[in-house]
Amino acid sequence: MRFEKGHKAATRRHILDVASKCFRRDGVSAAGIAGIMSEAGLTNGAFYPHFESKEALVREVLASTLADQQHRLEDDQRTGLDLEGAIRSYLNPAHLADSAGGCPSAALLPEIARQPVPTRQIYEEGLQSYLSTLAALLPDTDSATSGRRATAIFGLMVGTLQLARAVPDAAQAEQILEGGVAAALLLARAPSL
Amino acid sequence: MRFEKGHKAATRRHILDVASKCFRRDGVSAAGIAGIMSEAGLTNGAFYPHFESKEALVREVLASTLADQQHRLEDDQRTGLDLEGAIRSYLNPAHLADSAGGCPSAALLPEIARQPVPTRQIYEEGLQSYLSTLAALLPDTDSATSGRRATAIFGLMVGTLQLARAVPDAAQAEQILEGGVAAALLLARAPSL
DNA sequence: TGTACATCAGTGAACGCGCGTTCACTGATGTAC
């Protein structure tokens, strides 16, 4: 079977999307190539014409998932979402329940820290870019302090969401999220940081 | 070779300690039984007289590592360390570099969230107990708000340390840590949360 | 217009390897007689 133009690029895109979900749901090391490919409706052998290795896939997935996350935040911003809205849409029961479709940092950070340097480099770039979008939501005029503040707020949101996900008691998880929202708003509004 | 009394308990303890390091360094799913046992100076077969399964090992490692972390914090507290000292000893380049010997939450949280409920239950208990020790360092008089505040501060510290570890640039990692210290102090001292 | 061939995305079996787990065995020591 020969395919219409653009078919291979579409398949590649599809593998990336499925792999992104699998990595966030199961972890990078626990998600296998064969599993990803079969979830994408393909066989394991079809992976290597698209990607050089699993490591290369991880790099591409990270870059693309971080870019998606940033684009979603930019869209929210364009439709008038303020900082409090952004915080509440992150520290949120729906996000808590949807690890596979949620923030890659919350799902994968310790594993990212164990990746080879080129992978971590790509993460750093995607993170910086995302944080600058987040910083634009802050009241600060000085971009140096707004960067610091955005980083701290993001660190708080990531750690808080992870804690809420780890805890088996749903009521306690929700309390953790609520406390995180209050703390993030406090960080956002504090006169100096 | 027959062994002196207490030998088996000492071996078990040793396996727990080595496994704790391996899990934090490599991740739970990437650390294998054979690797842990050989790092402990034993062969793979010797594992099962000590533990029922890898899952049981994970449970025991979590309980014991969280208890250790709490005891260290209590000791610090007894020797006069204040909250700022505790925050600085967590968001610290030495802790950043020593994932294997550091905070299990920073090294493992997303993986803990993927564990079966009994494991997460044990994490929740160890976390609560640790957080109550951390809360005791806070100025609050009301224990309900000090618990909320301690949880938010811990979430911030965990997320911030993970971000700093993931980023390959050492200077940027240090800036992330410093921003985290400032934010954690702000959360600790804010009049209301 | 009809036919032979080139293209190439995807198939599926196989590679060596490490996983978690099981089990028959070893061998140094303490105990029983």
Place this chain on the structure above:
DNA sequence: TGTACATCAGTGAACGCGCGTTCACTGATGTAC
């Protein structure tokens, strides 16, 4: 006192399985003549 035996922590080979990766092959289509 000397010897036979029970104990049991640890050994190491083996189980079935899934891992990441390779590769000869398939087969539907576009192109050349």
